[in-house]
Amino acid sequence: MKKIGVLTSGGDAPGMNPAIRAVVRKAIYHNLEVYGIYGGYTGLISGNIKKLELGSVGDIIQRGGTMLQSARCPEFKTKEGQQKGMEQLKAHGIEGLVVIGGDGSYRGAKALTELGYPCVGVPGTIDNDIPGTEFTIGFDTALNTVIDSLDKIRDTATSHERTFIIEVMGRNAGDIALWTGLAGGAETILIPEVGYDMNDIVDKLRKGQERGKKHSIIVVAEGVCSGVELGKQVQEATNFDTRVSVLGHIQRGGSPTAADRVLASRLGARAVELLIAGKGGRAVGIEKNQLVDYDIIEALAREHKLDHDLYKLSMELSI
Known part of the structure; x- marks a missing residue:
């Protein structure tokens, strides 16, 4: 193999960016040419x-986002x-492809694999929802971003004796909510993988008030329900002063943490090693x-x- 490509998608x-850097430099170290595909599968x-x-x-190792840019591409489905x-890959003489992204990106790589083209998937998503790996690139940085916000919200929640609902990302996975809720000391964590009962939430809030607790933090994953709607339900059920913060896309930005930079470097380099060894149709983790x-x-x-x-554990520690 003499030429490989790399793209980011979703x-x-x-x-x-650290993953792209690792792919490019690892490939050049082994005397391969590397081609960047800009704009994901749309650019391909x-x-x-x-x-x-x-x-x-x-x-670029310290920069958030992706220098190759990204896009969702219904046409590639x-x-x-x-x-x-x-046809574009063949026209450019690209013999193997590294795909960095989440579930949709992997499905694109899977389609190329089924057509007989060597692809290696690298898990890049803040949601941490890719099977076969304990952690995905971006997850740790997103956690730290949410924790920073949660800590600041707790300050104002304490000052005004309020209940705060914090809605976080994650699609249909509850990892961001669970990890940040545990790390931030949230009183209640709502995740898609576990059902919830509004009566239980209200009961915990009332018991906290009875023992002198002045504020509460509820972290809800976007895959459960709208934080705004949950806030209305909590306010109506308890009459507590309730506020809602939807953190949104702030969770996807920012300089990657050291943990994410190292993980991205390791996974990106490993993807190149697999292509050099003639192993396509793989994913790293x-x-x-x-x-x-x-x-x-x-x-x-x-x-x-x-x-x-x-x-x-989060349930046991939030009594």
Whole structure:
């Protein structure tokens, strides 16, 4: 293999740039040419492809977002779109592709794999919802962003004796809500993987008030319900002064943490190693701090599993 490509797709995540940097520099170290595909699968279809050099990825390791830009591409879900992408790869002589992104990005890589093209998936999403890896690139940075906001909200919640609802991202996974709720000392954490009863929420709030508690923090994952609607329900049920903060896309931005930079560097470099070894149709991940790789088609057939022991602990500590 002499030429490989790299693209980022779907929602951006802090750490994508360090992953791109690792792919480019690892490939060049092994005397491969690297081509950046700009704008995700949309850029692949249109041929927005440029050769990358060492200097192309200089001074990006500390930057959030993705220098290759990203986009969602409904056209690539079709056979016609996939064929157009394949034609562009062949036209540029690109023999293998590293795809950095989340679930939708992996599905695009899976489609190319099924067409016989060597792809390696690198998990880049703040949602931490990719099967086969304990952590995804961007998750740790998003946690720190949410924790910073939660700590500041707790200050004002204490000052005004209010109940605050904080809605966080995660799609249909509760990892961001669970980890930040536990780390931030939230009184209640609502996640898609576990049902909730409004009566239980109200009961916990009232018991806290009875023992002199002046404020409460409820963290809700976006996959459960709207934070605004939940806030209305809590206010009506308790008559407590309730406020809502929807953190939104602030969670996807910012300079990646050291943990995300190191993880991205390791996973990006490993993806190149697999392509050099002639192993396409794989996805990389990390388990027990060891790099792993697995069949990308099989990976998408699995379900992401929440750490229920962590959820149990959060319940025990929020009494």
